[in-house]
Amino acid sequence: MIYVHVPFCRSFCTYCDFYSEVASAGAGRFDSYVKALDAEIFARAGEITSDCNTLYVGGGTPSVLPPSFFSGLVATLKKAGVNTTFDEFTVEVNPEDIVEKGQGYVEALLEAGVNRISMGIQSLDDSILKWMNRPHTSREAVEACYILRRAGVKNLSVDLIFGISHLGMDVWKDTIERVLELGVEHISCYQLSIEPGSMLCTLVGKGRYKEADEELCREQYELLCSMLSAEGFRHYEISNFAKEGYCSRHNSAYWKYVPYTGLGPGAHSFSFDGKTASRSWNKADLKAYIAAFSGEGKENIVSREVLTSEQMRMERIMLGLRTAEGVQRYLLPEGDLPLVDLGNGYWRIPESDFFISDSIISSLI
Numbered sequence: 001m002i003y004v005h006v007p008f009c010r011s012f013c014t015y016c017d018f019y020s021e022v023a024s025a026g027a028g029r030f031d032s033y034v035k036a037l038d039a040e041i042f043a044r045a046g047e048i049t050s051d052c053n054t055l056y057v058g059g060g061t062p063s064v065l066p067p068s069f070f071s072g073l074v075a076t077l078k079k080a081g082v083n084t085t086f087d088e089f090t091v092e093v094n095p096e097d098i099v100e101k102g103q104g105y106v107e108a109l110l111e112a113g114v115n116r117i118s119m120g121i122q123s124l125d126d127s128i129l130k131w132m133n134r135p136h137t138s139r140e141a142v143e144a145c146y147i148l149r150r151a152g153v154k155n156l157s158v159d160l161i162f163g164i165s166h167l168g169m170d171v172w173k174d175t176i177e178r179v180l181e182l183g184v185e186h187i188s189c190y191q192l193s194i195e196p197g198s199m200l201c202t203l204v205g206k207g208r209y210k211e212a213d214e215e216l217c218r219e220q221y222e223l224l225c226s227m228l229s230a231e232g233f234r235h236y237e238i239s240n241f242a243k244e245g246y247c248s249r250h251n252s253a254y255w256k257y258v259p260y261t262g263l264g265p266g267a268h269s270f271s272f273d274g275k276t277a278s279r280s281w282n283k284a285d286l287k288a289y290i291a292a293f294s295g296e297g298k299e300n301i302v303s304r305e306v307l308t309s310e311q312m313r314m315e316r317i318m319l320g321l322r323t324a325e326g327v328q329r330y331l332l333p334e335g336d337l338p339l340v341d342l343g344n345g346y347w348r349i350p351e352s353d354f355f356i357s358d359s360i361i362s363s364l365i
């Protein structure tokens with residue numbers, strides 16, 4: 001299971017704290033990034049496990065890169081001895097890249113082996129998109145979906161955001177309806193959160209944004225859940241909904257504590273041999289990453305943490321209870337639990353309580 005982090009974006013979205021650099025400023029660094037990534041692949045190929053054989057290229061905005069990046073990535077992995085017959089190969093894209101680069105670009109991604117696309121739409125309302133500083137309009141988002149379909153994409157996921165204080169219920173309902181009309185197989189939907197270091201955090205500090213109240217967030221989440229369930233989506237994780245057979249294998253494996261190898265600046269990895277678990281992460285700094293993997297790096301860019309058995313138990317509860325599959329009973333405390341017994345040794349948070357899952361989970365760990 002492999003995650004590759006692409007640290008470039010065209011511009012920065014208001015709410016985002018992911019590690020990336022503005023693509024135009026980093027243009028000269030694309031090649032150095034690719035060289036460093038190739039070197040990291042060769043150095044770490046032995047760590048890559050294929051129990052869950054998925055490749056996920058995220059970011060940042062991977063679609064700022066040319067198709068040769070994706071075919072080259074697979075070729076390098078193969079050369080390094082990695083099993084590249086991926087069950088799922090996802091690439092995150094942004095609508096403006098798909099519209100600008102067109103059908104041929106998407107066909108080239110499929111040619112490289114990509115079989116799932118995850119597109120950041122976030123909203124289909126132009127004033128909300130503008131406020132988010134997204135570099136695309138709602139019309140472009142819709143057009144991008146058509147382009148992806150015409151090119152032959154059969155497994156399409158889109159991302160949405162709710163819980164914005166000036167997002168009215170009517171606008172939110174309209175966005176959900178229009179996304180459903182697009183006939184996508186998978187929807188990831190996150191409540192807006194104010195992340196330290198984001199532009200939004202600065203706006204809050206200056207009094208230019210006030211967090212949405214809990215009731216509005218709950219109403220928007222519940223509307224989403226009911227509209228998606230009526231269209232046959234399975235609510236398989238707090239923020240993820242899929243048509244039958246389209247749950248993300250890669251993301252589901254994270255929640256099941258499957259080991260993964262994260263490549264690229266800022267990428268996290270997890271190793272677990274059934275007894276000992278550890279997490280490691282590369283420094284979120286492109287320059288240091290390039291230096292480290294071009295052989296010039298004096299600096300150690302990898303941090304590592306070995307988990308205690310108690311940390312492992314807590315993590316498994318936190319991850320498992322995000323999902324409809326739940327968590328094994330033996331990991332949970334004794335006594336009455338605010339959970340549902342699924343009858344197979346697993347207990348879950350009922351869907352009606354997913355919205356308050358954070359407080360339920362903290363009461364259990």
Ligand code: SF4
Pocket residue numbers: 008009010011012013016017018020059060061094120
């Ligand atoms: S939300 Fe996506 S496109 Fe926007 S800044 Fe973050 S990583 Fe880049």
